[in-house]
Amino acid sequence: MSHDHDHPSYLQHHFDTPEQQFTSSKLGMWLFLATEVLMFGGLFCAYSVYRGNHPEIFMYAHQFLDTKLGAINTVVLLCSSLTMAWAVRAAQLGQKRLLPFMLILTLAGAFGFMGIKYIEYSSKFDHGLLWARAYEPHEEGHHGDDHGDGHEAGAADHGAAHDGGDDHGDADHNGAADHNGASDHNGDAAHEAAAGDHGGEQAEALPDGVLEILPSGLKVEKSTIAPPGSAPSGTVLTVSDDGHGEHHGPEPEKTKVFFSIYFLMTGLHGIHVLGGIVVIFWLLFKSLGGAFGPEYYTPVDLVGLYWHLVDLIWIFLFPLLYLIH
Amino acid sequence: MSTPETKRGGLPHQPPGNTLGKENYLNASRGFLSWALTLDHKRIGLMYLVSILTAFLGGGLAALYVRTELIAPGQTLGDADMYNQAFTLHGAIMVFLFIIPGIPAALGNFVLPLLLGAKDVAFPRLNLASYWLWVCGAIFAVISLATGGVDTGWTFYTPYSSSTTTSVIPIVTGVFILGFSSIFTGLNFIVTTHKLRPKNMGWFNMPLVMWALYSTAIIQVLATPVLAITLLLLIAERAMGIGIFDPALGGDAVLFQHFFWFYSHPAVYIMILPAMGIISELIAVFSRKHIFGYTFIAYSSVAIAIFGFIVWGHHMFTSGQSDLLNMIFAALTFSVSIPSAIKIWNWLATLYKGSISWDTPMLYALSFIILFTIGGLTGLFLGMLAVDVFLHDTYFVVAHFHYVMFGGTVIAFLGGLFYWWPKMTGRMYSETSGRLSAALIFIGFNLTFFIQFILGSQGMPRRYFDYLPRYEFYHQVSTIGAYITALGFMVAAYSLAMSLVRGKLAPANPWGGNSLEWHTTSPPPLHNFEGEPRSDDPYDYGDWKWDDSVEGFVRKDAEATA
Numbered sequence: 104m105s106h107d108h109d110h111p112s113y114l115q116h117h118f119d120t121p122e123q124q125f126t127s128s129k130l131g132m133w134l135f136l137a138t139e140v141l142m143f144g145g146l147f148c149a150y151s152v153y154r155g156n157h158p159e160i161f162m163y164a165h166q167f168l169d170t171k172l173g174a175i176n177t178v179v180l181l182c183s184s185l186t187m188a189w190a191v192r193a194a195q196l197g198q199k200r201l202l203p204f205m206l207i208l209t210l211a212g213a214f215g216f217m218g219i220k221y222i223e224y225s226s227k228f229d230h231g232l233l234w235a236r237a238y239e240p241h242e243e244g245h246h247g248d249d250h251g252d253g254h255e256a257g258a259a260d261h262g263a264a265h266d267g268g269d270d271h272g273d274a275d276h277n278g279a280a281d282h283n284g285a286s287d288h289n290g291d292a293a294h295e296a297a298a299g300d301h302g303g304e305q306a307e308a309l310p311d312g313v314l315e316i317l318p319s320g321l322k323v324e325k326s327t328i329a330p331p332g333s334a335p336s337g338t339v340l341t342v343s344d345d346g347h348g349e350h351h352g353p354e355p356e357k358t359k360v361f362f363s364i365y366f367l368m369t370g371l372h373g374i375h376v377l378g379g380i381v382v383i384f385w386l387l388f389k390s391l392g393g394a395f396g397p398e399y400y401t402p403v404d405l406v407g408l409y410w411h412l413v414d415l416i417w418i419f420l421f422p423l424l425y426l427i428h
Numbered sequence: 429m430s431t432p433e434t435k436r437g438g439l440p441h442q443p444p445g446n447t448l449g450k451e452n453y454l455n456a457s458r459g460f461l462s463w464a465l466t467l468d469h470k471r472i473g474l475m476y477l478v479s480i481l482t483a484f485l486g487g488g489l490a491a492l493y494v495r496t497e498l499i500a501p502g503q504t505l506g507d508a509d510m511y512n513q514a515f516t517l518h519g520a521i522m523v524f525l526f527i528i529p530g531i532p533a534a535l536g537n538f539v540l541p542l543l544l545g546a547k548d549v550a551f552p553r554l555n556l557a558s559y560w561l562w563v564c565g566a567i568f569a570v571i572s573l574a575t576g577g578v579d580t581g582w583t584f585y586t587p588y589s590s591s592t593t594t595s596v597i598p599i600v601t602g603v604f605i606l607g608f609s610s611i612f613t614g615l616n617f618i619v620t621t622h623k624l625r626p627k628n629m630g631w632f633n634m635p636l637v638m639w640a641l642y643s644t645a646i647i648q649v650l651a652t653p654v655l656a657i658t659l660l661l662l663i664a665e666r667a668m669g670i671g672i673f674d675p676a677l678g679g680d681a682v683l684f685q686h687f688f689w690f691y692s693h694p695a696v697y698i699m700i701l702p703a704m705g706i707i708s709e710l711i712a713v714f715s716r717k718h719i720f721g722y723t724f725i726a727y728s729s730v731a732i733a734i735f736g737f738i739v740w741g742h743h744m745f746t747s748g749q750s751d752l753l754n755m756i757f758a759a760l761t762f763s764v765s766i767p768s769a770i771k772i773w774n775w776l777a778t779l780y781k782g783s784i785s786w787d788t789p790m791l792y793a794l795s796f797i798i799l800f801t802i803g804g805l806t807g808l809f810l811g812m813l814a815v816d817v818f819l820h821d822t823y824f825v826v827a828h829f830h831y832v833m834f835g836g837t838v839i840a841f842l843g844g845l846f847y848w849w850p851k852m853t854g855r856m857y858s859e860t861s862g863r864l865s866a867a868l869i870f871i872g873f874n875l876t877f878f879i880q881f882i883l884g885s886q887g888m889p890r891r892y893f894d895y896l897p898r899y900e901f902y903h904q905v906s907t908i909g910a911y912i913t914a915l916g917f918m919v920a921a922y923s924l925a926m927s928l929v930r931g932k933l934a935p936a937n938p939w940g941g942n943s944l945e946w947h948t949t950s951p952p953p954l955h956n957f958e959g960e961p962r963s964d965d966p967y968d969y970g971d972w973k974w975d976d977s978v979e980g981f982v983r984k985d986a987e988a989t990a
Contacts, residue, residue: 115552116547116548116955117541117546117547117548117549117550117552117624117955118624123623123624126623127550127551127619127622127623127624130618130619130622130623131550131551131554131615131616131619134615134618134619134649135615137649137650138611138615138649138650138652138653139653140653141650141651141653141654142653142654142656142657143657144653144654144657145653145654145656145657145658145661145687146657146661148687149657149661149672149683149687152680152683153672153678153679153680156678156680157678160678234664234668234669234670234671235668235669235670235671235674235677236668236669236670236671237668237669356678357671357677357678359671359677360670360671360672360677360678360679363664363668363670363671363672364670364672366670367661367664367670371660
């Protein structure tokens with residue numbers, strides 16, 4: 104087949120004109136974005152169902168998310184969307200030095216977002232505020248023992264699961280349910296204890312002693328959620344990240360699932376940001392070689408669309424997870 | 429177009445329009461990489477074809493194992509765990525590795541650009557990626573098999589799938605990857621249909637199989653992402669213990685079913701719609717009569733695609749859904765039968781007073797109409813709330829499902845395969861063995877599954893390893909039917925394989941079709957057409973007449989000029 108006559112190098116052989124190729128690519132990208140929306144739609148649906156069934160968990164647990172960092176991240180992403188749009192404009196106008204500059208700014212925004220996300224995630228890890236199976240909340244006070252504690256508790260957890268014979272963590276819940284009435288007091292006590300200087304000591308003393316006290320008739324003895332507080336379910340954590348945790352009510356049962364949802368949604372979003380970083384780097388590389396101009400800027404345009412979608416998803420995630428009242 | 433070194437001599441008895449031994453897409457380049465990295469939709473279609481047929485063989489062997497196990501009550505071949513794994517394997521392979529990619533990705537990939545007179549699909553690289561993702565998915569399925577198999581059934585229902593000790597994660601990862609493969613195919617087809625039609629081909633000048641493939645592609649793109657997130661949640665549930673589907677943590681196990689069927693019900697239309705498209709072609713071509721009710725058939729494909737999204741709840745009538753929801757879903761379910769019935773009646777009207785030829789593809793097409801009608805009507809039994817409560821999870825469901833998926837999709841797939849085989853390979857198969865395969869499969873299939881309606885209505889639950897002695901007769905008939913079906917497939921495979929060795933060379937248009945793939949050579953050249961194909965009404969067969977010397981159809985005007 105003859106490629107030679109009048110066909111620009113970027114025009115693939117099966118397209119007749121550059122416009123046909125451009126509109127095809129754009130339609131393809133929109134369809135891809137539709138699949139992304141539907142995939143996240145599934146997650147939002149799971150979120151809605153769980154929140155509809157257990158609103159108290161969201162009311163309680165959202166205060167452990169750092170609204171300030173979340174808000175900063177929102178601004179960072181919005182700015183990177185602006186620079187991305189600017190990059191598309193630069194490509195369309197053939198501003199060959201502005202284009203890579205804008206792409207670099209977009210990348211800076213993307214890395215900034217991931218950096219702040221890293222700070223948030225590591226604080227969650229430090230506090231054991233993890234997805235359901237790994238959820239072991241504890242006070243900030245004892246960084247040194249974090250790993251040790253984690254391992255012990257983890258081992259005990261396994262023990263419990265085996266003893267119980269059935270669902271892991273099931274025992275915890277029975278325990279929690281039994282203690283709900285009393286947990287207010289326990290909670291207060293825990294709070295006081297944590298507020299005092301003894302927090303650290305107590306945390307070290309507890310895991311062996313307190314757990315046995317549970318009076319439940321079920322096999323709860325080895326229940327291991329038990330962080331520094333005295334009761335496994337009534338634990339109250341002070342919100343230390345942003346310094347102003349508004350209300351420390353008793354921890355609702357199954358709070359841990361909030362963190363499952365948090366990590367799933369922000370994690371999947373984060374993976375998309377990483378994907379965006381990779382393709383923007385590719386764009387940067389190509390643009391430095393002068394690949395894009397007014398006649399051919401399809402990849403910049405398409406990556407721009409993708410980047411706006413990633414941004415948009417965060418715009419939904421931020422209020423749904425951080426700004427619950 | 430042709431250069432001296434690629435222009436080779438023809439073969440003996442070569443009809444005009446046959447390019448074997450001359451320049452065509454099969455010999456345009458050589459070597460393993462020229463296939464593995466090809467961007468040619470025809471080669472990708474063929475690679476898909478070989479791969480899905482391999483998967484079909486695997487799934488079929490698992491089916492034979494299941495049927496053999498059930499030939500007598502109690503243990504026959506292996507233990508109950510083995511049986512559970514066999515039917516899971518059968519279901520998962522057949523659904524995700526064979527039927528879903530079967531018609532769109534294998535046959536569709538080959539014919540869709542040809543039908544449009546295009547050089548390729550819109551995104552050839554994406555097309556290749558789709559194929560290799562399929563291979564990755566298949567590898568994960570094999571890994572799960574190698575690491576102990578899965579016993580959840582192909583639906584992976586929680587809470588069992590999140591608690592069983594078998595290797596669920598590999599196969600679910602595999603299905604997740606296969607989902608992307610399917611999305612890529614669908615996305616490609618939508619854009620190709622929108623953007624690469626010839627200028628004089630409007631939407632309502634397209635062959636109906638294009639409408640079917642387009643509607644299918646819409647479902648693939650819009651439903652599959654939900655499966656992706658569902659499976660991701662299931663993987664996270666098993667690997668991390670997130671609790672979304674775990675009632676002990678306040679999660680909802682039925683939510684999984686909602687998610688799963690939100691994809692998997694539309695997915696059964698991914699499986700059946702392209703089959704209906706093929707049937708629209710076959711019925712018209714082999715009746716030598718213009719398709720009846722073109723617009724209705726076209727719109728009914730779109731209607732099925734839309735209705736398909738709002739009926740998923742009928743899979744959960746007995747899962748604890750509210751009565752109101754059950755009633756709504758039951759009513760919506762009935763509505764799907766309207767577009768399906770429109771198709772059936774239009775096909776029958778096309779057959780009426782047609783000049784019917786009993787070639788192999790037509791035999792498959794007629795089987796399809798009979799079997800799909802039975803499958804569709806028994807679907808109404810299951811859509812009816814009061815009846816479904818009794819028939820749910822019995823062999824009645826198994827029989828209904830197989831009448832639609834096997835009697836429908838697989839039969840149409842075979843019809844399409846025999847129909848386009850001469851175009852793909854440039855060879856004709858033996859009609860005798862082709863017809864024999866259609867007859868054997870029809871008889872064997874009905875023997876296997878019709879009796880399962882009775883079995884189910886008498887209360888035999890599905891997926892059971894053992895059963896009461898009073899069901900034994902039915903199970904034995906069913907198993908014998910399965911063997912006959914397997915024999916039919918062997919005959920079909922023999923017929924196609926032998927055609928490659930000593931089949932007659934195919935003319936450009938052996939059946940007298942007028943859609944654009946018959947306007948090019950068999951097999952087509954690398955870029956599909958010499959010059960711009962002329963598109964006109966794909967169902968107007970008046971321009972073609974049978975020519976004995978060619979053993980195929982030739983254009984009347986071409987003959988005049990020659």
